[in-house]
Amino acid sequence: MDQIGIGLAGLGTVGAGVYKHLIQNRAIISERVGLELAVRRIAVRSVGLVRSVHAPAEIITSHWEELVDDPAIEIVVELIGGIDAAYQLIMRALDAGKVVVTGNKALLAERGFEIFEKAAEKGIPIFFEAAVAGGIPIIKSIREGFIGNHIESIHAILNGTSNYILSKMTEESLDFPEALRQAQAEGYAEADPTLDVNGWDAAHKAIILASLAYGFWIGTNQIHVAGIETVNGLDVRFADRLGYKIKLLATIRTNRDDLVEAHVHPTLVPKQHVLASVNGVFNALMVRGDLVGDTLFYGRGAGQDPTTSSVISDLAQAAIWYDSGGKAFGFTPHGWYGECLPIEQVSSGYYLRLSVIDAPGVLAQVASILGSHQIGISSVIQPEGHEGDAVPLVLIIHDAPFDRMRTAVQGIQSLDCVKAQPMLLWVLS
Amino acid sequence: MDQIGIGLAGLGTVGAGVYKHLIQNRAIISERVGLELAVRRIAVRSVGLVRSVHAPAEIITSHWEELVDDPAIEIVVELIGGIDAAYQLIMRALDAGKVVVTGNKALLAERGFEIFEKAAEKGIPIFFEAAVAGGIPIIKSIREGFIGNHIESIHAILNGTSNYILSKMTEESLDFPEALRQAQAEGYAEADPTLDVNGWDAAHKAIILASLAYGFWIGTNQIHVAGIETVNGLDVRFADRLGYKIKLLATIRTNRDDLVEAHVHPTLVPKQHVLASVNGVFNALMVRGDLVGDTLFYGRGAGQDPTTSSVISDLAQAAIWYDSGGKAFGFTPHGWYGECLPIEQVSSGYYLRLSVIDAPGVLAQVASILGSHQIGISSVIQPEGHEGDAVPLVLIIHDAPFDRMRTAVQGIQSLDCVKAQPMLLWVLS
Structure with missing residues (x-):
């Protein structure tokens, strides 16, 4: 059976899980992938650290550059976390023609644009199942x-x-x-x-x-x-x-x-x-x-084993991609470079909790400010319980744009009868 | 953009949905796949039938063999249902080197072994997401x-x-x-x-x-x-x-x-x-x-649109596979040709409803038979309500092998105090 060489960067919780289970579930993985996934090199921060898994000393290095430079490595798995070193590693790996697997959500969220631009330029896919929702193949x-x-x-x-x-x-x-x-x-x-x-x-x-x-x-x-x-x-x-x-x-x-x-x-x-x-x-x-x-x-959504499940799934797909000759890029992000709706214009229902003086006419004042912003009230409760000389007043608000709601809350906050910072939460409608 | 030729067999509910949505969602599909999915020929039973979708008359045929013989077709989608014709179509398509997409659960369940053996022999994958749970990518x-x-x-x-x-x-x-x-x-x-x-x-x-x-x-x-x-x-x-x-x-x-x-x-x-x-x-x-x-x-789990979603997903994967040169077979069923546990040996909890005479001592007789088979009772209710001169007696039974439970029920059924066929259901534990 053909082997695909893997370079593993990081031997923390997830890295250790990946190494352990590639060995433990090796038979079933090889049968299903039709290829053997062989970890050829592991880069760690401190070579001497005592760890929960025991990899042969000769494949461990403290220089991640060795993963990128090793011609026997076809797939680089980035599990070191953080932004700067991980970014360097992934960009260098793509430049060297390695397929990349990563679970680094912060890195993708912050620098995904550059990383995927580089991947598209090189025609090499990136797999990142472990970055979102642990073991769920979302x-x-x-x-x-x-x-x-x-x-x-x-x-x-x-x-x-x-x-x-x-x-x-x-x-x-x-x-x-x-x-x-x-x-x-x-x-x-x-x-x-x-x-x-x-x-x-x-x-x-x-x-x-x-x-x-x-x-x-x-x-x-x-x-x-x-x-x-x-x-x-x-x-x-x-x-x-x-x-x-x-x-x-x-x-x-x-x-x-x-x-x-x-x-x-x-x-x-x-x-x-x-x-x-x-x-x-x-x-x-x-x-x-x-x-x-x-x-x-x-x-x-987290934990060593579920996240490992996702990394191994990515490794399988990366290996099959590599084995096919890497011709078809496959499942590209599509080309619509769209735009966000500013949060101010997003509409939602809301929950508003006020701390108000215990006196008649308070609700009328609050409702009047909401009404003047064309904001409707869906329900109101006045639960028991004094907070000093104030009482809670809770409103569920009909759908309204967020900016209009925020402005209304500022107005409500400045009422004399309102005693503390209002609590505004969104309601799923 | 490169085109991949599709031959569509069947223009019923799902076939019509696939044809319609390949056109309607064409832009997003091409962008994401990096290839254009072009329906080149459609095989139907009756060419003259009035349908909910309008495909050009020149691509419609009543002979599915034309899909298999057409060199411009790389993927054959089998949506005709039934066993015999669908089996012939799929085997002929694999022989001709076409990738196969099918939603035919009955066919796969009954003749999956032969079909996948042929696919492995030819090194061509089969995709069948639509066969199970509609639009869910299970x-x-x-x-x-x-x-x-x-x-x-x-x-x-x-x-x-x-x-x-x-x-x-x-x-x-x-x-x-x-x-x-x-x-x-x-x-x-x-x-x-x-x-x-x-x-x-x-x-x-x-x-x-x-x-x-x-x-x-x-x-x-x-x-x-x-x-x-x-x-x-x-x-x-x-x-x-x-x-x-x-x-x-x-x-x-x-x-x-x-x-x-x-x-x-x-x-x-x-x-x-x-x-x-x-x-x-x-x-x-x-x-x-x-x-x-x-x-x-x-x-x-069913319906035109969800099932179409799965067929299009398969078409995308089939197209990418074909475009990669079809070298890597990818995601093979693994090789463990295992065995089933006979149902007689499967253990479960059970629900047992009896129709018994309304007299003291009945539960003791029932419990005695269960006990003699080493079967434990988890709970018993005697709901209100006469059925003629009988009353219901309902028992929840602890985990026991199915054969032992069935034997006990036969014994219970032969009691004089039991007036009708007992109702035995499984309980998920």
Whole structure:
């Protein structure tokens, strides 16, 4: 059986999983691919480190350049993370004619345009299933399975840590800091959870999904991102009372005029919506195509084994591509270099929680400001519970453009009867 | 842009959808594939028939042989259905070096072994995404996305008609005949619904899924199949009371000793299980791999547009394969020609509904027979409601091998206190 040489950059959690399972599931992989996937060289930061997998010392190097220069390596797998070194490695590998597999979502989101331009110039594909939603084959499904579809929308839960924290807050009535502490204690959140809880991990994945669906790279300054750090236990409870669960939701969809909207933020999802029942560290994506209609994909969005599953799938496809002589580029991102709809023009329903004085006439003042901006109220609740001398007032707002809603909230905030910063969240409609 | 020539056999619902959407979504398909998919010839049974799509008369023929003989055709799409003519067409197309795309589940389930043997011999791939679960890219996901996984189990709702009927029976407390009538009136069941309601449509799909997961073709005489015709409105209600929904479930999984079990039958699914909430004409598959863990795929399992989405995906992959020079065979079914676990040895929990005389001591007699076969009872209910001079007695049974359970039921049936044929259903554990 022919061998395909693999150069593995990075032997952290995912790199170690890939090395281990290429050996452990070797028989089934060779049979199914028709080729043997042979790891010929592994680049690591510190050669001496004690690791969970034992690769022969002679294939380990601390210089990733050796992967690129080795003629026995046909596929380079970038699993070192970070931006600069990973970018150098991938660009050099493409220049050297190597097929590239990567799980680096931040890198693709920030420099995908340059990387894919280089790949197209060299006629070499890049595979990146592990960059989005762990083991769920969502890249392959959108790029290949739905190739005949105009993608109308993607609504997705893409960050397992945030979803775990929000699930904890919902199920155990915890506030954010306590739920985060528990997630860290149970290994579902990093010591530094910044990128998870501030929404940017999900935003990087959303940018990659949008590039597949719409053929252009949304700039990191074009996607509206908010994290779950500001979500209050109160909001989780009030949302529940109104028939919603709060999820960190990524939305990517085409609008009239073929503009694309992309935003990631805590969102009230109606309880009967299938995404509302996705709990814990799981990821889920609802993809709507003009032919296929609504589809749902669900699975583990992170972890060594699921991510390894995706990297091995990419390695198989890369190996088959290489073995075919690398003639057909295959499944190219299409050529529509589109535009984003500015977030100000995106319409949605909203959840607005105010802290107001406990006196008659307050709702009238709030409703009057909303009315003057042509914004309609769908429902109002005044839950029990004083906060000092203020009480909560919660409104669900009909669809309105985001800029108009923000302006109205500024007006409401300046009312004398409003005692604290209003809490504004999106509602999935 | 290079063109790839397509010969389309069949211009029924799916064939017409494929022709229409290859034209309607042409721009996006060409951009993404990097090739133009050009339908060069269409074979139909009656040339003169008035159709929903208008193809140029000069490309329509009533002889499918013309597709096979035309050197300008690189891909043959078989959408004529049935077994014999479709088999001839596919074998002749492979002999002529054409790549084959088909949505013919019955054909693959019955003669897949011969067809794939021929394909391997000729080094030409066959694509069949449309054969299972409509627009859901489940073939691609298992074959390619999970290529690094040992598939541990697949539990799937694969027949939209049955699921629609069972949903109606559950939601509107209908009996089977009335629910079937409504499904027919609403266009969700054929005038002849035999293959849908007797379980065989789902069984064909299960055989195809098993071939991907385990690399061998289960014979149609090796898969245990029961349909929903025998499910009584009573059973739907009693299952509900016990915390279950009844679904036509396909189960494919490996057992100890690497034997594969495959069976399709009405099954009680716990309400909290994600498959319990799949309603109406939707399909869903829960796939568990040793690396990826549990994943779920959900979408429309039939209909012109979703099925067209899958055929176009296959056409794209076939075109890229052809364009690459057809060197790499790619994603071969692996070589483990395995064995089935006989249904008699498969273990499961069960639901047993008896019609018994309304007298003390009946449960003791039933329990005694079960106990003598080492079969444990998990719960018992005696719902209200006389049937003549008999009353229902419903038991949920702990896991036991199917043959032992059947023998016990025969014993129970011969008791004097048992007044009618017992109803035995499987329970998903």
